[in-house]
Amino acid sequence: MDRVRAGDEQAFVALVERHRERALNIAYRYLGDRAAAEDLAQEAFVRVYERRASFRPGSEFTPWFHRILTNLCLDRLRRHDRRDDHLELLTEEDGQPEARTPEAISPPREAERGELARRVRAALMSLPERQRLAVILQHYEGLSYDAIAAALGCSRGTVDGLLSRARASLRDRLQEFLED
Amino acid sequence: MLTCTAVRERISAFLDGELSAERAEAVRGHLATCAQCAAWHAELAATDRLLDRAGAIAPADDFTAAVLARVRARRAESAAARLRRAIARPWPRWAVAASLAAAIAIGSGAAWLTGPGAPPPSETAVIARQFGLEAFEDLPAGSVEGAVVDVACALGGEGR
Numbered sequence: 001m002d003r004v005r006a007g008d009e010q011a012f013v014a015l016v017e018r019h020r021e022r023a024l025n026i027a028y029r030y031l032g033d034r035a036a037a038e039d040l041a042q043e044a045f046v047r048v049y050e051r052r053a054s055f056r057p058g059s060e061f062t063p064w065f066h067r068i069l070t071n072l073c074l075d076r077l078r079r080h081d082r083r084d085d086h087l088e089l090l091t092e093e094d095g096q097p098e099a100r101t102p103e104a105i106s107p108p109r110e111a112e113r114g115e116l117a118r119r120v121r122a123a124l125m126s127l128p129e130r131q132r133l134a135v136i137l138q139h140y141e142g143l144s145y146d147a148i149a150a151a152l153g154c155s156r157g158t159v160d161g162l163l164s165r166a167r168a169s170l171r172d173r174l175q176e177f178l179e180d
Numbered sequence: 181m182l183t184c185t186a187v188r189e190r191i192s193a194f195l196d197g198e199l200s201a202e203r204a205e206a207v208r209g210h211l212a213t214c215a216q217c218a219a220w221h222a223e224l225a226a227t228d229r230l231l232d233r234a235g236a237i238a239p240a241d242d243f244t245a246a247v248l249a250r251v252r253a254r255r256a257e258s259a260a261a262r263l264r265r266a267i268a269r270p271w272p273r274w275a276v277a278a279s280l281a282a283a284i285a286i287g288s289g290a291a292w293l294t295g296p297g298a299p300p301p302s303e304t305a306v307i308a309r310q311f312g313l314e315a316f317e318d319l320p321a322g323s324v325e326g327a328v329v330d331v332a333c334a335l336g337g338e339g340r
Contacts (some may be wrong), residue, residue, distance in 0.1 A: 009248075016247050020239045028237050038240060043248045046254060110195070122235040138196060139231050145198045164192040171227045180227045 001061050005052045008178050015061075016045050022070060022141070029136045030073045032125045042075055058145035066143070066151040070133055075128055116177060123173040134159055182210045195224060261292050 003011035023044050028037035047068050055064060124132055129150060137143045138159075139152060145159045154158065171178070182190075193199050194207045211218045234277045240246075 008234065011250075013244060013248070016244045020243050020247075021236075024239050024243070025236045029234065030336070034237060037237070038243065038246075041239075042247050042250055046250045049251050052252065110224065116230075116233050117235045120230055124231075124234065145193070145196070160193050160198070163196070164189070167192050167195075167224050169226060170231070171223050174227055174230050175223075177230055178223055 001052070001055055002034070002057055004049070005055060012049055015048070019062075019065065020045070023065070024142065026066075027073065028070050029121070029124060029140060031128075032121060040069075040072050043071055047072070047097070047098055048111065061145055063150055066137065066141070066147070067153075073133060074129060080160070085119045088133060119177065121172050126173060127166050127169060130154075131162045131169070134162040135166045135170070138163060165176065184210075184214060184217050187211070187214070191217075191221055191224060195221075195228065287324065291315050 001015070004015055010058070020041065023041040026035055027040040027044075028034060031037050031040065035128070047091075048065065071127075124135065127135065133152060134148055136146075137148045143151070144161075145156045148159045151155045152162075187207055190199060190203065190207055194204055197204075201206065228302055
């Protein structure tokens, strides 16, 4: 990041390559739409470049980047109010996320997996924005409550409350899929 | 000994490893003796595992190139905006006079280069083009400097 601050484009390219999948999936899980997620993730990196002078040397890049991403996520939905659009998109067959570890499974099993993935994403999208972000940052990014609080600009206690309520809602929506 | 209500308030933090060792131990102790809370804990843990089935997506091949294109476009926009602001700013009289002198010299030189047959541009036309003020080319040539300064003032505020 020091080299990026100095305007080194190659260093910036390396930074993008290293963090782009993370940024994209945070955005995708939040927005539920691939094209919107690509747009938001790209914009996040543009902001990294534009605000590179404000990055404190010696500090960690990821928490700073998470703040940029979460602010963009919250701003995006507030501006466009696309919640209903996302729920509709999630009923479509296209845009199925690719499995990170492909395995040989039968077509019926694959259909089940696809349906489950769709229902899990729909359940995530049904959460209020801040609960959804908290779940994404805790479960998929592995952030501590303190780190989530810093990203969301709230207290640790608020994070605890967001995640408690989110878990209860997700459990209700996905009850039929819970293992016996 | 924790109550069921207290345990349920702490279950989420317990699952995430965010309780102190002492509190985590208290929750664990309650779960070992309360079937209902243990069942709730198991369902929330299973819900967590389901989240892993949501899948992930890979970035498009041109993602990085698209980011770089946006950065460059944004830089170009900023430069253009700065230039527009600079042109709109009122110019001090000494700067206008210096530009006028340069424009007249260049205009005269250009007229010489185009040959004896070409009519030289008027002083007003030269200066107007210098400042992008073609609409004012018909102003009297007797007070060109004042005319340009007046226009600059009208565009950007008071002259200096």
